[in-house]
Amino acid sequence: MDTGTHVVMGIALGGLATLDPAVASSHVTTTSVLIATIVGSQIPDIDTVLKLRNNAIYIRNHRGVTHSIPAVILWPLLLTAIIYPFFPGTNLLHLWAWTFAAVFIHVFVDIFNAYGTQALRPFNSKWVALGWINTFDPFIFAIHVLGIIAWILGAHPGFTFLVMYTIILGYYIKRYQTRKRVLVEVRSLIPDATEIIVAPTMKFHQWRIAAMNENIFFVGRSVDGKVEILDRFKRIPVPNTPVIEAAKKDHNISAFLSFSPVYRWEVDEYDDYYEVRFIDLRYRSNGHYPFVAVVQLDSELQPIRSYTGWVFSEKKLRKKLGVIPG
Template identity: 60%
Template sequence: MDTGTHIVMGIALGGFALVDPVVYNDTATAQSVFIATIVGSQIPDIDTVLKLRNNAVYIRNHRGITHSIPAVLLWSVLVAIILYFFFPEANLFHLWLWSFIAVSLHVFVDIFNAYGTQALRPFSSKWVALGWINTFDPFIFGSHLVGILFWILGGDPRIIFTIIYLVLIGYYLYRFALRRAVIHSIEDFIPDVEKIILNPTIKFFQWRVAVIAKDKFYVARAYKRSIVLLDEFKRVPLPDNPIMNVAIQDKNIQAFLSFSPVYRWEIEEEPSHIEVRFIDLRYRSNDHYPFFAIVKMDYDLNVLSSYTGWIYNKNKIRKKLELNTI
């Protein structure tokens, strides 16, 4: 989820924590737990600072080890110990317990996005991305804001957020049902389907669709059960040639390949250089595929520059390649 949603979820969880009698009856514990749920709801995303290095490092690591099983345990212990230093009269076990719940909830809700997390590490490095919920969901964000508002106006947060969480459980199940209906429609519409990747949008009934079929890749848009085919590409394996062999050794290309499950590639030979491009098919927007990787090399196969990331303005691609010169 986005940062704003994680913040309101942390505040709401701090109010809901009052269902715990130890938290409810002890001021120091209640105060420390409230802070812990907010901090715990944010701390797994500390890996966002990796973007300051470069996109390749960020893409390969964001929502990776910081969202893993060991990290969940580490973050909760770290948050509890630091806050216990400021609130020595708090109940340490319950402070840790709610820190753990906050961190776990952060990772849990991220699993339902199309981006996903590596939440199963160290047992598996597979990305767990269920694709039920958009990174920013107005209903989830708005319901938490409404709950916080009622709390400010004097409502009992234990009752308020119990109701909201029950509603959200139903909401998630409804999103799952919608997703299954879209998948069935796609299977009826496109032949020889091997894998369907759905990317929910901010519009409730609209989905971005990428399909891996036996011989082709399909890109579509779904609205309720209606499927609109936008693009199709022949499914061509990566060639075993010197140009491609050099390209896939580049750090930006490797980062892209580690993250993207469905993409097409192209090689373009210019008078002065060669460009190898990899285009992710999951994020089509306004006739453009904004997430891609590109490597530029000379005819002696020396890499001159490369880039991976999201660019929504095609004119900025050349500037990125100039800035990322090897």
């Protein structure tokens, strides 16, 4: 989920913790647990700072080791050790337990996004991405905000957020059922599909679709249960040419390929350089595919410049590459 949603989830979990007698009976424990759930709901995303270095490192590592099984165990221990000295009268066991809940829930809900996490590391480095809930879901965010407002106005936080989470559980089930119906419809349109990706959007009844069979990539969308195929691309295997092999060694290209499960490729040859481009097919927006990786190679197949990330026009991509002054 996005940062804002994780913040309100941390506050809500701190409110829910007031149903715990050990928390409710002690002001110092209530305060320490609220701080711990807010921080614990954020700490797995500390790897976001990697974006300050470059997109390639961020793509390779975001939601990786910081969301792994060892991290889910270690983050609560670390936060408890930091917070407890400031609240020495708090119930240490319950402080740890609610901190653990905050960290676990953060990683757990991220699994339901299309981006996913490597939550099974170190046993499996596969990205776990169920694709039920958008990274920012307006309903989930709004109901948390309403619960927090109700708490400020005097409602009992524990029962308020217990009701809220019951509603959210039903919402998740509904999202699963809706996505399943879309998947069935796609399979009826492409019965020989070897892979189908159905990804959520911020709109409840709108989904992105990327699928493939042995010969074709299909890109589409579902709106109000109706599936529409918008683009088709011939599925051409990436060749083992010297240009492609040199491109794959570039850090931006290799990061993209480690993350993207469905993409097409292009190679253009100019007077004094080659340009290799990989285009993720999952994020079609207004006829454009904004998530790309591009590398330019000189005649000796040495990288000149490269980029991976989100760009919404060719002009902006050229600026990112430094071809056009920013």
